[in-house]
Amino acid sequence: MSVADPVRPGRLFFGSCAAITALAFTFAAMSGILFQLKSEFVLDNTEVGLIGGASLWGMALSQFSFSALCDVVGMRNLLRAALAGHVAGVILLVTAHGFDTLFIGALVLAVANGVIEAVCNPLTAALFPTRKAGMLNRMHLWFPGGVALGGVCIWGLDLVHADWRAKVLLVLAPALLYGLVFLREQFPPTEARAAGERVIDSLKAVLTTPLLWLFLLLMTVTMSLELGPGRWIPAVLQAGGLPGILVLVLINGVMAGMRANAHGLLARVSPPVLLMTGTAVAGLGLLGLSFSSGLVETLGAALVFAVGIAVVWPTMMGFVAERTPKTGALGLGLMAAAGSLAVGVVATPLLGSIADHHFTETLSRPAIVALANQALTQPGAPVVLAADARAVIAAPDLPTPATADFLRRAAGGEAGADLAKQAQPLLDGADNKSGLLSFRYLVPFAALVSLVFGFVVLSDRRRGGYQAEVDRARLAAPVSP
Numbered sequence: 519m520s521v522a523d524p525v526r527p528g529r530l531f532f533g534s535c536a537a538i539t540a541l542a543f544t545f546a547a548m549s550g551i552l553f554q555l556k557s558e559f560v561l562d563n564t565e566v567g568l569i570g571g572a573s574l575w576g577m578a579l580s581q582f583s584f585s586a587l588c589d590v591v592g593m594r595n596l597l598r599a600a601l602a603g604h605v606a607g608v609i610l611l612v613t614a615h616g617f618d619t620l621f622i623g624a625l626v627l628a629v630a631n632g633v634i635e636a637v638c639n640p641l642t643a644a645l646f647p648t649r650k651a652g653m654l655n656r657m658h659l660w661f662p663g664g665v666a667l668g669g670v671c672i673w674g675l676d677l678v679h680a681d682w683r684a685k686v687l688l689v690l691a692p693a694l695l696y697g698l699v700f701l702r703e704q705f706p707p708t709e710a711r712a713a714g715e716r717v718i719d720s721l722k723a724v725l726t727t728p729l730l731w732l733f734l735l736l737m738t739v740t741m742s743l744e745l746g747p748g749r750w751i752p753a754v755l756q757a758g759g760l761p762g763i764l765v766l767v768l769i770n771g772v773m774a775g776m777r778a779n780a781h782g783l784l785a786r787v788s789p790p791v792l793l794m795t796g797t798a799v800a801g802l803g804l805l806g807l808s809f810s811s812g813l814v815e816t817l818g819a820a821l822v823f824a825v826g827i828a829v830v831w832p833t834m835m836g837f838v839a840e841r842t843p844k845t846g847a848l849g850l851g852l853m854a855a856a857g858s859l860a861v862g863v864v865a866t867p868l869l870g871s872i873a874d875h876h877f878t879e880t881l882s883r884p885a886i887v888a889l890a891n892q893a894l895t896q897p898g899a900p901v902v903l904a905a906d907a908r909a910v911i912a913a914p915d916l917p918t919p920a921t922a923d924f925l926r927r928a929a930g931g932e933a934g935a936d937l938a939k940q941a942q943p944l945l946d947g948a949d950n951k952s953g954l955l956s957f958r959y960l961v962p963f964a965a966l967v968s969l970v971f972g973f974v975v976l977s978d979r980r981r982g983g984y985q986a987e988v989d990r991a992r993l994a995a996p997v998s999p
Contacts (some may be wrong), residue, residue, distance in 0.1 A: 525706045527645040531653070533699035534638040535660045537597070540604060540692035541631045542664025545748070547685045548573050548624060550672040550763050553753035554682040555620065556949075560926050562919065563877070563953070565617050567870025570749045573624040573631075575862025580632025582855040585640075585848075593637045593705045597696070600637070603630025604693040612683040627689070628862075635854060644706045658832060659777055662770035664692070665748075669767035676763065723844035730842045730849055732970075734856045737834055738864075739967045740793075741857030743800050744827045746865035747807070747957055751820075754873075754953030757946040760813055768817065769824040776828035783829065788984035789837045792829065794971035799826030801964025808958035831857070840988045865960075872956040873949070878916040880951045881944060886921060887911055889940055893924070893933040903927045922948075 552566050561569075584596060603626055610623030638657065646653040672685050724730060748766065755762030776783075783792055803823025810816040838845070838853055845852075890907035893899055899907075906924035909917055925948070927933070928941035978984045 525645075525704050529699060530641060530645055530703055530705070531657070533597075533696045533703070534642055534657055536692050536696035536699060537600070537634045537638055538657055538660040539664035539667070540689060540696060541634050542661045543668040543689045543692055544573065544604075544607075544627050544631060545661075545745075546665045546668030546672060546763075546766070547689055548627075549749050549752045549766060550669070550676075550685050551682040552750070553756045553762075553949075556753070557926060557930055558682070559614075559616055559620065560923065560930065561617060562922055562926075563870035563873040563949075564867060565870075566753070567867035569617070569620050569624050570870075571862040571866035572621055573628045573862070574745065574749075574866060575859050576625040576628025577632040577635070578855040578858035578862060580629040581635045581858070582632075582851060584633050584636040585851045588637060588640055593641055594700060594703070596633050596637050597700045600630045600633040601693055601697040603627065603633065604689060608686055608689055611686045632858075636851070639850070641705065654832075659774050662773035662777065662828075665770040666767045666774060669752075669763045669770065673761065673763045673767070720845055720848035723842070724849055724852065727842050727845055727849075730838060730845055730852075733834060733838055733842075734852060736967050736970060737853050737857040738860035739963050740797060740827075740830050740834060741861050742865035743797065743804070743960055743964055743967075744831060745858075745861045746869055746960065747804060747823070749861075749866050750869055750873075750953055750956070751807075754950060755816065757953065758950035759946070760816055765816060765820050769820055772821065772824035773828040776825065777832060780829045780832060784833070784836075788975070788978065789833050789840075790971050790974040790978060790984065792833050793837070794968050794975055796826050796828070796830045796833070797964050797971065798968040799823075800830070801961045801968065802826065804957045804964065805961045808954050808956075808961075810954065841991050843991055844994065869953075869956040869959075872959055873952040874918060874922065876952040876955050877918050877922050877948050881916060881921065881948055883916050885944065886916060886925075889928065889937065889944075890924060893928060893937055896933045896937070900927070900932050903932045 548570055552570060555561055555569070556563075556566055587596065607623050607625075607627030607630060610619060610626055614620045614623055639654065642653050642657050668688060671688055675684050675688075748769070751769070752762035752766050755765055787795075800823055803819050803821075803826050806819030806822060807816065810819050835850055835853060838849055842849055887910060890910045893907045894904060903924065906920045906927065909920035910924055913920070922945075925941050925945040928937050929945045931938045933941075978987055981987060
């Protein structure tokens, strides 16, 4: 299309929804392959957490870095770069030969996802200036909706025992779709460019707004509550013999439905009340998941968690948009980046480390030692497997790294098919129980942020209510030229 051609909001919005779906498919795919990566590449939970975390913190850095480039580089060019990143990330993952290439592939996908967020949020705001909140919520429905759709596809691949690489290749379907839609479209200028606003004004507002800094801190916790367990749930539940990916589909299906109707909730209660209640309920759901032992208990706890966490992210963003309008798009970008960075750098790897720490607690030392002795009698046992087996036998208590590595190698068949059959249930049971236990460590943080939101509710009531605070913030905001 030439520069004289009109902007087509409907087509651009459709492309944005497809791009968010591609982002969601990467989340579903990475969550759906973690269990298999541990076995194929003999990775511990910490290493798997680093891979899963890279696909989140990379997105945060990318989103923050590329947000300011929309007007300089152009939204169409950035979206082309995102498509190239999605294709390259998929290729790196499906051809990976170890931790390093898996990590790099996840990071490249994350950068592409960050570009999508950096472009599609201001694009949608520019396309629908009088319906920003509604259209942004409608676009972001495709994150939980895309995770649910991708999860169903992954479950189908599991039914036919497809290789894990097929799950990663699913990302290409929505990626190529948004690339095709955006190929020749004319893009509008961003709102900031159209209004002549300067980034320095938003930066000054960010630095001088304590409320924003409080919510930046809270965002690191609330996104960790949502995406940290979401990354681990399929792998942890699959180790326990449950359809973990379908539980993730259930959670995200509930989230999509609730986000579609969030306006009804907000018509009845203020955002701080909704945040206070939601984080408390999410904490109860995580506590239930950490104790669950069967399908019914797990589904019940997952539903409670989903209902609690469903609208926390968009409500946090809406609160900042309404209560700190002077911070503009920069404030919203910082919120999203802070949350993703915390989940990727801290929450996801930390949950893996906690699971590793508790890995041996449910294992019987005599049973593991007997298995290790059997492995040493196998002719041609690999050197690394033999070293792990001797470490297990020599230690008075089961050493966590050596025990986990020994069981993963034995379950992978390095000591023969007979030992693999014996090792697999021991490995799965330990992965399941230690993974579920790690969710319990998030519960105090859920209680803490719920309490802070409660203080915000009380503060608003003393000052005339939430809407009165919004009106004061709006009056204090500068008028765009």
